[in-house]
Amino acid sequence: MKRVADRYLATPTDLGADATRDIAAGLSALLADVFALYLKTKNFHWHMSGPHxxxxxxxxxxxxxxxxxxxxxxxxxxxxxxxxxxxxxxxxAGQQRILDNNAEYVEPQDMLAELQGDNKQLVAELRRVHELCDEYKDVATASLIEVWIDEGERRSWFLYETGRSSQQR
Incomplete structure (x- = not known):
């Protein structure tokens, strides 16, 4: 028996049932990670302190x-x-792979390092879903993901360079 949601929410597509199932699942997991990273980034934004x-x-x-x-x-x-x-x-919470940080205080350099790692992790997850899109020839989703990979790499780069100490230079 088909689920009620399948009957009411199914949007016609030429990608096929397997592609729809797999890509939508990949996108949902990405979305959970993006929300987790967004909230962590805002958390650190709100709780930033120090000379910089x-x-x-x-x-x-x-x-x-x-x-x-x-x-x-x-x-x-x-x-x-x-x-x-x-x-x-x-x-x-059930799908996110990016870990929360509920600490009352985090050193600014630790915030930057943690976010840099989280952005790298998100880029890796984006690449995995991109490979899935390539497998199913979903060029529209792959195209969006390519932009997000570039943005994630840029965020990671900025966090890395900003967090480098003078001894690392």
Whole structure:
């Protein structure tokens, strides 16, 4: 028996049932990671301190805006191909691979290093979904992902360079 959601939410596509299932699942997991990274970036933005406060605070605000901008496009892409996506905070928590940071205080350099690693992790996950898209010849989703990979690499690069100490130079 078909699920009710399948009957009401299925969007016609030429990608096929396997592609819809697999790519939509990949996009949902990406969306959970993007929300986790967005919230962590905002957390560190809100709790930044120290001598470079202004620069770090502004950089993390810019990065969080860029990360949040991905959310709607990811969710809508899953729907365009006939899939569904996350529905709640608990759904995000169940799928996210980027770890939360609930510490009351994190040193600014540790914030930058953690976010740099998280952005690298997100890029790796984006590449995996891109490979899936290539397998199913979903060029539209792959095209979106290519932009997000570039943005993620840029965020990671900025975080790395900003967090380097004078001894590392």
């Amino acid at each position: 406060f202004r620069d770090y605070h502004l950089m993390l605000d810019e990065q969080s805006d860029q990360i949040f901008a991905m959310t709607d496009a990811i969710a809508e892409r899953a729907r365009k191909i006939g899939g569904s996506t996350i529905r709640s905070i608990s759904h995000i």
